[in-house]
Amino acid sequence: MTLYRKTRKLFTKPNLFMQDFLSKRGVNFNSKLRAPSHSNIKIMPVAIKDSPTDKSKVTIIKTANSKKIYSRVALDDAGETFYARLNECCKNMSMPFMTGAAPDKWMHAFHINHTDMQLFSRIMDFWFSDNENYFISYKKNTYSIKEAISRKDFYAQGNFDILCVEKEHHDSASNTKVYYSSIIHVVTWKKLDNYSSESVYSISEKNKYIHRLRAPAFEAHMKNHIKIDDDDNVSDIAFPIDVVYTWVDGNDNKWKEQKEMFSAVDQEIAIDNIESDENAGRAYSDERFRNRDELLYSLRSLEMYAPFVRNIFIVTCGQKPEWLSETSPKIKLVNHSDIYSNLDNLPTFNSSGIETQLHHIKELSEHFLYLNDDFMFADFCTPDDFFYPNGILKFFPSEARAYEHDIDDSREEYIVADRNAINLLSSCSNKKSRMIMKHAPYPCSKSYLYELENRFSKEFKTCAANRFRSITDLRPIAFMQYNFGYHESKAIQSDISNRYLALYKDSIKAQLNGVFVTRKYKTICINDVGITDDKIEQTNELTRDFLESYFPFKSSFEK
Incomplete structure (x- = not known):
């Protein structure tokens, strides 16, 4: 069966066949399509420990002999290679798609019509399933490409991620393998029934750039492989x-x-x-x-x-x-x-x-x-973990509080420093804030x-x-700027x-x-x-x- 698949690939798409051939031998096909070498990775289903909207993917599996962990990293050679080849394969197969509007700038997004899931799965199977560096992750589980597309629930669900292994490390002391993987986020669009007098398509997840398109715009974007306009958006953090x-x-x-x-x-x-x-x-x-x-x-x-x-x-x-x-x-x-x-x-x-x-x-x-x-x-982590796009600070209070009435000069200096800051805030605003970060x-x-x-x-x-x-200290960064800043609309509690x-x-x-x-x-x-x-x-x-x-x-x- 493998021989048949490869022979068919050679005669139907010889350029992609050569990319596969050279890629598996660690040869650069061109400057944009560089393939990593991770031939010793074994495919195993794993359980994901994160929420569906959290793209900091970490997947873990325990077996009798070893543990395997998949942890997200930024796009590198493996992810860029996969993404470029996926674009080319879908174009060659005349499959409509569009790109852009990824959840963050360190992954790619690939948009398809949900009615094309069968075609997309055949493309994944035909061109990518032989590569043991790629996985499909959805519904808190990760599978090899063949395992994923063989499951009925794969076609019923909405969006999913393709994991591309960039690096790997084996920790001998704990007998654990950690695979550091970049993400290609696949977004599926569905036609809404009885939504309005016009045909409308929508995605099934939150996206800060786009949510719905009327049929003419959707079809034009998909046909022409348009990159969704996600530049200069006020929801993005643009400052250094x-x-x-x-x-x-x-x-x-x-x-x-x-x-x-x-x-x-x-x-x-x-x-x-x-x-x-x-x-x-x-x-x-x-x-x-x-x-x-x-x-x-x-x-x-x-x-x-x-x-x-x-x-x-x-x-x-x-x-x-x-x-x-x-x-x-x-x-x-x-x-x-x-x-x-x-x-x-x-x-x-x-x-x-x-x-x-x-x-x-x-x-x-x-x-x-x-x-x-x-x-x-x-x-x-992304910038959104620490700042809002409008520049306001996020800060992360613990459960601890500095209660100034129980802090005298005999306490540890950093605690007294927080008492000093609380008293300063109280003296200039008649307000108190005691949050310890x-x-x-x-x-x-x-x-x-x-x-x-x-x-x-x-x-x-x-x-x-x-x-x-000293007992006359302050902690301007670790305490003052958040307790003062929260009162003065410079900082907002987060976690x-x-x-x-x-x-x-x-x-x-x-x-x-x-x-x-x-x-x-x-x-x-x-x-x-x-x-x-x-x-x-x-x-x-x-x-x-x-x-x-x-x-x-x-x-x-x-x-």
């Missing part, structure tokens, strides 16, 4: 988005000596003031500055799951990670001295103080994300941070002058799937394994807090193993 990291190498001996020298007097004074609370005084703790190369893996996660980022600014005290390559035009190293208004406040070891200065970064975009180096993108990327507005600095210049300067965390992983917990190994297997969080934070000295080495090894398994591919930012 940068990322800012703060980073320190706490293992650097020169930095340690400097920290010990400047902390001696400050710490002695602080200890006198915090004896009533065992949690206070962590401003000087080594755990706040410990380095496990989290930044390396965070950058890997960014390159894999946040393709919309323009520039990456890494703010340091003049240090540079040994593994970092500065050849990428995206990477910009920023010294504290480049952004601090008063250089007498340097060196600083106060992350809250640094927050008061980050918006001073030269060439920083108006909209940016602020990440600690222990924040990771754990699934595919999740440990997830912080969407920021540069102009609004400048506005807050100008309004509360005294408090900003005091915080910037504190070399270590993002996030997992906070506290490394001190006895259950941390099981938690890390759960995150790895389920892949249900868009962002994660691996927080270094409360680890006893006898568990540091064990925790370091566990953390590195997890990060290397979850983010196995070297990024373009590494040497």
Whole structure:
């Protein structure tokens, strides 16, 4: 049967036959049709762990011998190759279709008439089913092409996705294969009965560009393979988005000596003031500055799951990670001295103080994300996860609240900083807002941070002058801009799937394994807090193993 199919393909469509022939041998047919090589992938049905409208596809299957995970990435060679060939095959078979209006810019959309599902399935079977890199996903399940088109419910349902494997990784420790796949989203149109006096066609899902077309327009678009006009739409985020990291190498001996020298007097004074609370005084703790190369893996996660980022600014005290390559035009190293208004406040070891200065970064975009180096993108993200198209910030409150009446000066410095901000808001507006954010990327507005600095210049300067965390601090990004911004219509409450992983917990190994297997969080934070000295080495090894398994591919930012 296979021989018959291939012979028929050779004589009916020789150009496509040659594409298949060369593609399977890793030869570039032309610059637009480059084929990947993943010949060792086995086809198996898998269960999808996401909602029908969520295009951050993650599919998981467990077998007696292994686990298989499919995770969405942006379009690359495999997806572009498939999409170009699908267009050509459908044209050659005189099948009407149109393109454009994809749910986001990192996938393609392909529109067909639902009455052409049988023809489309024959095209998929004839030209693509021999390739083990392509799958069809619908109704929360993923199948090989042959399996999908053999199912009756495939023809009854509406829209579906074609997954194209771009990369794969086998994690030997957990015997898990992860297939990183781009998406071609297939949209089916149906004729509406008794809708109006005119014939009208409609799609069965939400789409920010199009929903219905009258028959003449629909038929013309399909016949001429029109790309639906999705340019310059107000629902799209068109502004650039940068990322800012703060980073320190706490293992650097020169930095340690400097920290010990400047902390001696400050710490002695602080200890006198915090004896009533065992949690206070962590401003000087080594755990706040410990380095496990989290930044390396965070950058890997960014390159894999946040393709919309323009520039990456890494703010340091003049240090540079040994593994970092500065050849990428995206990477910009920023010294504290480049952004601090008063250089007498340097060196600083106060992350809250640094927050008061980050918006001073030269060439920083108006909209940016602020990440600690222990924040990771754990699934595919788009700009809409963090901002609205009109520029308003999204923010992600946790269940925690900073109740100022229960916060005195003996509490930990960052908690007192939030009390200070609550009191500032109350004094200027007679309103209170106590929301504490999740440990997830912080969407920021540069102009609004400048506005807050100008309004509360005294408090900003005091915080910037504190070399270590202090009870006179503020947290302009992580707390102020959201609690103030919500009141002033600059920011709106939203949500993002996030997992906070506290490394001190006895259950941390099981938690890390759960995150790895389920892949249900868009962002994660691996927080270094409360680890006893006898568990540091064990925790370091566990953390590195997890990060290397979850983010196995070297990024373009590494040497």
